[in-house]
Amino acid sequence: xxxxxxxxxxxxxxxxxxxxxxxxxxxxxxxxxxxxxxxxxxxxxxxxxxxxxxxxxxxxxxxxxxxxxxxxxxxxxxxxxxxxxxxxxxxxxxxxxxxxxxxxxxxxxxxxxxxxxxxxxxxxxxxxxxxxxxxxxxxxxxxxxxxxxxxxxxxxxxxxxxxxxxxxxxxxxxxxxxxxxxxxxxxxxxxxxxxxxx
Amino acid sequence: xxxxxxxxxxxxxxxxxxxxxxxxxxxxxxxxxxxxxxxxxxxxxxxxxxxxxxxxxxxxxxxxxxxxxxxxxxxxxxxxxxxxxxxxxxxxxxxxxxxxxxxxxxxxxxxxxxxxxxxxxxxxxxxxxxxxxxxxxxxxxxxxxxxxxxxxxxxxxxxxxxxxxxxxxxxxxxxxxxxxxxxxxxxxxxxxxxxxxx
Numbered sequence: 001x002x003x004x005x006x007x008x009x010x011x012x013x014x015x016x017x018x019x020x021x022x023x024x025x026x027x028x029x030x031x032x033x034x035x036x037x038x039x040x041x042x043x044x045x046x047x048x049x050x051x052x053x054x055x056x057x058x059x060x061x062x063x064x065x066x067x068x069x070x071x072x073x074x075x076x077x078x079x080x081x082x083x084x085x086x087x088x089x090x091x092x093x094x095x096x097x098x099x100x101x102x103x104x105x106x107x108x109x110x111x112x113x114x115x116x117x118x119x120x121x122x123x124x125x126x127x128x129x130x131x132x133x134x135x136x137x138x139x140x141x142x143x144x145x146x147x148x149x150x151x152x153x154x155x156x157x158x159x160x161x162x163x164x165x166x167x168x169x170x171x172x173x174x175x176x177x178x179x180x181x182x183x184x185x186x187x188x189x190x191x192x193x194x195x196x197x198x
Numbered sequence: 199x200x201x202x203x204x205x206x207x208x209x210x211x212x213x214x215x216x217x218x219x220x221x222x223x224x225x226x227x228x229x230x231x232x233x234x235x236x237x238x239x240x241x242x243x244x245x246x247x248x249x250x251x252x253x254x255x256x257x258x259x260x261x262x263x264x265x266x267x268x269x270x271x272x273x274x275x276x277x278x279x280x281x282x283x284x285x286x287x288x289x290x291x292x293x294x295x296x297x298x299x300x301x302x303x304x305x306x307x308x309x310x311x312x313x314x315x316x317x318x319x320x321x322x323x324x325x326x327x328x329x330x331x332x333x334x335x336x337x338x339x340x341x342x343x344x345x346x347x348x349x350x351x352x353x354x355x356x357x358x359x360x361x362x363x364x365x366x367x368x369x370x371x372x373x374x375x376x377x378x379x380x381x382x383x384x385x386x387x388x389x390x391x392x393x394x395x396x
Contacts, residue, residue, distance in 0.1 A: 163362065
């Protein structure tokens, strides 16, 4: 729970009802533009037009702010629900489809790409991304599966989907980059389905 | 072909027989430490102890130097040969095994990770990585396959392998990160094999 007001010396607009939302929007924009480790609370405060102390008051540290900003953007409970709803023999296809719904949108994938970029050169950022992945998606999907070695299965699926996003949206290898989503779903869905078969 | 000597004002050690090799080693080290777009010919020259003009003379521009440095590190013709040698129903497993032989080595994967990092924020770096992937591996493996849509199949396999490397070596999700190579090969090989089945 986030308490409003409180500890005296807040920011310029401590009482505005959407200040929290503005900080989260500013955080998402900053995290999307810069690598995680180069994004500062000060820059986010500047963009939101609030005092940095207010951000610390509302969210604690940068890591907690990141996790909260990303969690809202990704609606992970809904994503997990979509993947898990329906028959088990369609879970592979639903995983690809749901993943594309998020990663097909440059605005939604930008902060995760930025995070992944940081993770490649910085162990602290890698730990945060690990925590983000666990907290948002992995734990929820794993909890909905009744299979042995379910963490491992989900991680293998995630590894294919992350690579697919990189090849399709970042490196842009053709013909994969230009193939319609539905064609990719039809190709990849049955393959990752194998990871859910006992 | 690289001509030795030539254009007058070369570096400090223009005649040393291993100057080219030293430049390539310095380039690999610099590309591994920094993102591609932050690596300069000047820094590589400094590390190799030669004049930057000598690097331009030997290799042309930074892009050409990168491609040459990486190709030596990866021996792509051998990698493609290993993947393609043997029965078609083992090509998936051989692809994972060969990939791990390269990516399991931090020294060998570092420059490609650095390149991928650059590609995430820079379209020119993405184009270079695309060219690198095509030139080193994709074209060779595709040429050895007698299947319809073979470019697409190989790209889907590559996407899984790149994601696997990121989850295993960078984000380090457990239990996948600590699973022995042979176990991962046994799990992933048959799954990507599906992409080679007609």
